[in-house]
Amino acid sequence: MKIAFVVGARPQFIKLAPFCQRKELLRNTIIIHTGQHFDKEMSDLFFNELNIPEPNYYLGINSGNHGEQTGKMLIALESMITKELPDFIIVFGDTNTTLAGALVGSKLHIPVIHIEAGLRSFNKKMPEEINRIVADHISDYLFVPTKTALNNLKKENLSSKSYLTGDIMVDSLKMVIKKVRRLETYSKYSLTKNNYYLLTLHRPYNVDNPLNLIKILTELNKLGDKILFPVHPRTLKVIEDNSISIPPNIVLVKPVGYFDFINLLSNCKKIITDSGGVQKEAYILEKICITLRSETEWIETVESGWNLLVNPYTNEDYHEKIKKFLPPFNHPPIFGDDVTNKMVEIINNIEG
The missing domain is CATH 3.40.50.2000 (Glycogen Phosphorylase B;)
Known part of the structure; x- marks a missing residue:
C-alpha cells in the first residue's frame, strides 16, 4: 500500500x-x-x-x-x-x-x-x-x-x-509534551509562569484592515498584564506596511517553533486567539481560551466552558470579559x- x-x-x-x-x-x-x-x-x-x-x-x-x-x-x-x-x-x-x-x-x-x-x-x-x-x-x-x-x-x-x-492533535501533543515541559521559553521574554497572556492573530477580518487590528490591540492592552504576541507573517506585514504602533503591554516577537509555542501555551495565564487549531490545543492542555471570532468550528470547547467566544466588533470593553472568564472544574475528553x-x-x- x-x-x-x-x-x-x-x-x-x-x-x-x-x-x-x-x-x-x-x-x-x-x-x-x-x-x-x-x-x-x-x-x-x-x-x-x-x-x-x-x-x-x-x-x-x-x-x-x-x-x-x-x-x-x-x-x-x-x-x-x-x-x-x-x-x-x-x-x-x-x-x-x-x-x-x-x-x-x-x-x-x-x-x-x-x-x-x-x-x-x-x-x-x-x-x-x-x-x-x-x-x-x-x-x-x-x-x-x-x-x-x-x-x-x-x-x-x-x-x-x-x-x-x-x-489526531491529541496524539501530536502527547508526542511533544514531555520535552516541552522541560523548557522555560517564557523566560526568554522576561516573563514568569502563569503571569502573561499569549496572543495569536491571523484571520483576514481581524488583521487585513489595519483599523481592526489597531482596535483589537488597543483593547487587549487594557488587560494590564504582559501579552506575548508571536506575530504571524500575514499580521506582521499589515503592522509594518501601516506603521502600526504596538501598545506597551504587548510584546511582539517573531514566530516560534512548535515546541516553544506549546511551552508558552502551557505556561500562560490565558490564550487569546482567532485560530481554530490553537483553540483545540488549549483545550487539550486544559488552558483557558478566548477566541476573537463570532463563531467556531470547535463548538464543544465553548459548550464545555473552556473557550469564550468574543466578537471584537460587537462587544465593548471586552477586556473585562477576558479578565473574568474562568472555566469549570470538569474537563471532558471531547477529542x-x-x-x-x-x-x-x-x-x-x-x-x-
Missing part, C-alpha cells in the same frame, strides 16, 4: 507527525509539501522538531490569491500523483492545500482520506469553510474528530463514509484518545 500525504501549512505538519512514528506506514509513503506556508525557515523548523522525514516533493507554491494558488497546486499535484500513483491520498484540515489534494485525487480516481472532516463554522465568508465542505464531499473516507462534526456530516448525507476517530491507532486500523481494513 502506497500513501501520499499532501501538506502545506503548520497545522498539517503537526497532524502528520504521529503517522511518521508508524514505521510500517513510512515504508511506502511519499510526502508532498505544497509550500503554502510561505515562511520556509519556520516550515523546516516544524519538520525538524517533529521528526518528520524530509518531503519527497517541495512545490514552493505560496503566492497569489486563493484561485491562483489552488490552481497552481492542482497542476503540480496532478503531475506528482500521476507519476507516483499512490493507493491513497491523505489530506488534513481546511487549507488550499487540502482542497487541491482532494480535487486531484477525485479527478484521478485515487481514494482520498480527509482527516479532520466535518468541521463547520457556518460562515462561508471564511475560505476555510468552503475548502472543508468541498473536501468532505469529494473525499472517499472522512476521519472525524468529534461528535458534533459527525452530526454535521450526517446532515449532509455523508455518514456512510464517515468514521469517528477522535482528533478522544489513541487516535492514530484507530486511523491506521481503518486504513488497513480498507486495504484488506
Whole structure:
C-alpha cells in the first residue's frame, strides 16, 4: 500500500507527525509539501522538531490569491500523483492545500482520506469553510474528530463514509509534551509562569484592515498584564506596511517553533486567539481560551466552558470579559484518545 500525504501549512505538519512514528506506514509513503506556508525557515523548523522525514516533493507554491494558488497546486499535484500513483491520498484540515489534494485525487480516481472532516463554522465568508465542505464531499473516507462534526456530516448525507476517530492533535501533543515541559521559553521574554497572556492573530477580518487590528490591540492592552504576541507573517506585514504602533503591554516577537509555542501555551495565564487549531490545543492542555471570532468550528470547547467566544466588533470593553472568564472544574475528553491507532486500523481494513 502506497500513501501520499499532501501538506502545506503548520497545522498539517503537526497532524502528520504521529503517522511518521508508524514505521510500517513510512515504508511506502511519499510526502508532498505544497509550500503554502510561505515562511520556509519556520516550515523546516516544524519538520525538524517533529521528526518528520524530509518531503519527497517541495512545490514552493505560496503566492497569489486563493484561485491562483489552488490552481497552481492542482497542476503540480496532478503531475506528482500521476507519476507516483499512490493507493491513497491523505489530506488534513481546511487549507488550499487540502482542497487541491482532494480535487486531484477525485479527478484521478485515487481514494482520498480527509482527516479532520466535518468541521463547520457556518460562515462561508471564511475560505476555510468552503475548502472543508468541498473536501468532505469529494473525499472517499472522512476521519472525524468529534461528535458534533459527525452530526454535521450526517446532515449532509455523508455518514456512510464517515468514521469517528477522535482528533489526531491529541496524539501530536502527547508526542511533544514531555520535552516541552522541560523548557522555560517564557523566560526568554522576561516573563514568569502563569503571569502573561499569549496572543495569536491571523484571520483576514481581524488583521487585513489595519483599523481592526489597531482596535483589537488597543483593547487587549487594557488587560494590564504582559501579552506575548508571536506575530504571524500575514499580521506582521499589515503592522509594518501601516506603521502600526504596538501598545506597551504587548510584546511582539517573531514566530516560534512548535515546541516553544506549546511551552508558552502551557505556561500562560490565558490564550487569546482567532485560530481554530490553537483553540483545540488549549483545550487539550486544559488552558483557558478566548477566541476573537463570532463563531467556531470547535463548538464543544465553548459548550464545555473552556473557550469564550468574543466578537471584537460587537462587544465593548471586552477586556473585562477576558479578565473574568474562568472555566469549570470538569474537563471532558471531547477529542478522544489513541487516535492514530484507530486511523491506521481503518486504513488497513480498507486495504484488506
